[in-house]
Amino acid sequence: MLLCAAGETNLQALKYARASSIDEAIELLREGGPAARVLAGGTDVIVAARERRLDVDLFVDVKHVPETAELSFDATDGLTVGAALPCYRIYGDDDVRTHYPALVEAISVIGGTVVQGRASLGGNLCNSSPAADSIPAMIVLDASANIVGPSGERSVPVDEFCTGPGQNVLGAGEFVISIQFPAPSSASGAAWQRFTPRNEMDIAVANAATSLQFVGGAVASARIAIGAVGPRPLLVEPAAAALAGGPLTVDSIAAAAAASRAAATPIDDMRGSIKQRRHLAGLLTERTIRDAAARAGVTAPEAPGTSEVRR
Amino acid sequence: MSRLIVSARINGEARELLVDERDSLLDALRERAGLTGTKEGCNNGNCGACSVLLDGRLVNSCLVMAAEVEGSDVTTVEGLELGPQQLHPLQSAFLEEAALQCGICTPGFLVSAKALLDTNPDPTEHEVRFWLAGNLCRCTGYDKIIRAVMGAAETMRNTASSSEGA
Numbered sequence: 001m002l003l004c005a006a007g008e009t010n011l012q013a014l015k016y017a018r019a020s021s022i023d024e025a026i027e028l029l030r031e032g033g034p035a036a037r038v039l040a041g042g043t044d045v046i047v048a049a050r051e052r053r054l055d056v057d058l059f060v061d062v063k064h065v066p067e068t069a070e071l072s073f074d075a076t077d078g079l080t081v082g083a084a085l086p087c088y089r090i091y092g093d094d095d096v097r098t099h100y101p102a103l104v105e106a107i108s109v110i111g112g113t114v115v116q117g118r119a120s121l122g123g124n125l126c127n128s129s130p131a132a133d134s135i136p137a138m139i140v141l142d143a144s145a146n147i148v149g150p151s152g153e154r155s156v157p158v159d160e161f162c163t164g165p166g167q168n169v170l171g172a173g174e175f176v177i178s179i180q181f182p183a184p185s186s187a188s189g190a191a192w193q194r195f196t197p198r199n200e201m202d203i204a205v206a207n208a209a210t211s212l213q214f215v216g217g218a219v220a221s222a223r224i225a226i227g228a229v230g231p232r233p234l235l236v237e238p239a240a241a242a243l244a245g246g247p248l249t250v251d252s253i254a255a256a257a258a259a260s261r262a263a264a265t266p267i268d269d270m271r272g273s274i275k276q277r278r279h280l281a282g283l284l285t286e287r288t289i290r291d292a293a294a295r296a297g298v299t300a301p302e303a304p305g306t307s308e309v310r311r
Numbered sequence: 312m313s314r315l316i317v318s319a320r321i322n323g324e325a326r327e328l329l330v331d332e333r334d335s336l337l338d339a340l341r342e343r344a345g346l347t348g349t350k351e352g353c354n355n356g357n358c359g360a361c362s363v364l365l366d367g368r369l370v371n372s373c374l375v376m377a378a379e380v381e382g383s384d385v386t387t388v389e390g391l392e393l394g395p396q397q398l399h400p401l402q403s404a405f406l407e408e409a410a411l412q413c414g415i416c417t418p419g420f421l422v423s424a425k426a427l428l429d430t431n432p433d434p435t436e437h438e439v440r441f442w443l444a445g446n447l448c449r450c451t452g453y454d455k456i457i458r459a460v461m462g463a464a465e466t467m468r469n470t471a472s473s474s475e476g477a
């Protein structure tokens with residue numbers, strides 16, 4: 001049956017092309033020029049095109065490029081997540097749930113279930129929102145983006161990927177095919193948290209993630225990242241430095257939280273004030289340190305007299 | 312404006328739709344396929360009124376391009392009925408509990424709730440509320456909707472176990 005009615009659409013003049021290989025996607029993006037946009041789950045880019053916040057005349061759908069739909073884990077090589085794989089496929093995977101709980105925490109609250117049916121890790125990264133929930137988790141897990149483009153392949157650490165609000169290192173015609181996570185080492189743990197007024201379907205007022213690795217009770221290495229408190233998600237090296245080299249103490253945790261507050265350069269907007277966001281950067285740093293330690297099998301000491309209400 | 316033909320199975324029926332290349336799946340369902348059960352609310356992914364199943368997975372049809380569904384399977388609220396004049400237990404439960412007032416959000420809730428019960432036949436109230444967070448209702452205050460979904464889940468479990476026993 002063929003039906004046709006004169007319905008009005010509100011998208012700008014727009015073409016759609018489905019790429020079935022990396023080379024085809026590169027060629028389509030090259031031909032399309034600056035107004036060609038990669039389409040993954042569309043949960044950011046279709047809205048932006050519809051609201052005329054983006055000039056788009058071609059969607060290059062990369063979901064059918066096999067490499068963008070890959071999901072594989074190996075105890076030595078780690079985890080490869082295809083850039084266009086929707087969140088529900090990622091957190092539904094047993095290896096991801098077992099070995100990367102911090103990633104699961106972050107992507108389980110991107111929108112609600114409906115949004116998670118489409119929203120991808122590559123889209124969350126390349127949209128490069130300062131509040132993007134998965135990015136601090138990817139940063140502390142030491143993830144890298146595998147990028148392809150007209151001049152070949154390269155890999156960029158996620159903590160160097162975003163350069164400002166909606167800005168990133170991708171050059172003309174380049175796109176992300178997958179995200180690579182190293183295998184977790186022994187006696188390590190990572191955690192992610194955010195603060196939102198609602199539990200779901202809300203954008204972070206602030207978010208943070210921590211990963212810790214212990215050797216003989218001491219923190220051998222740490223990574224701490226904060227989001228929604230500056231122009232891009234930020235790896236806070238001074239916060240990690242406050243923990244590294246010794247056991248977790250009330251003082252070292254407080255010093256890490258203070259380092260996160262100092263690194264935060266938030267704005268005032270309808271979601272939160274500068275003061276609240278800076279406070280949250282510290283608080284979520286502290287909480288994710290405790291959660292990450294617990295996952296590594298280490299109980300972080302509580303300051304005497306604190307019976308903090310968790311979450 | 313450029314047009315293209317999209318072939319997909321919609322509610323089990325093979326269809327070819329002549330769409331505008333700019334159409335979302337929501338536009339195509341309502342304007343090209345004549346399936347107006349799926350509603351447009353916000354058109355930006357927040358309200359869930361346009362929820363459909365795409366290859367069995369719950370999505371917002373306003374955030375899918377019509378061209379993307381080539382070769383796919385789409386289920387809309389019109390596809391929920393078990394047979395002619397035979398409502399899905401969720402539809403019956405929504406009527407019994409009066410889980411709607413203006414009705415705009417109802418098709419989205421029904422499709423979303425079906426997607427939940429397809430994977431989790433015995434959800435807790437918390438799980439139902441969490442799952443339905445992407446569906447907004449401005450009339451009911453949600454309680455009746457939650458009761459209807461919990462009730463339908465129970466009916467469906469009972470039916471399944473009695474037919475197993477038979």
Ligand SMILES: Cc1cc2nc3c(=O)[nH]c(=O)nc-3n(C[C@H](O)[C@H](O)[C@H](O)COP(=O)(O)OP(=O)(O)OC[C@H]3O[C@@H](n4cnc5c(N)ncnc54)[C@H](O)[C@@H]3O)c2cc1C
Nearest residue numbers: 040041042043044045111120123124126132133175176356
């Ligand atoms: C109702 C709603 C709630 C939301 N809630 C949250 C939330 O809580 N937290 C959050 O972080 N986000 C949220 N988002 C935003 C969005 O869902 C996420 O950013 C999502 O991960 C984007 O992925 P996508 O696959 O839909 O990307 P798309 O919309 O397809 O793409 C996003 C951008 O990235 C580019 N792009 C996509 N993939 C690639 C690639 N492989 N290579 C190069 N460029 C690429 C696109 O061209 C576009 O510019 C929400 C969105 C909606 C509609």
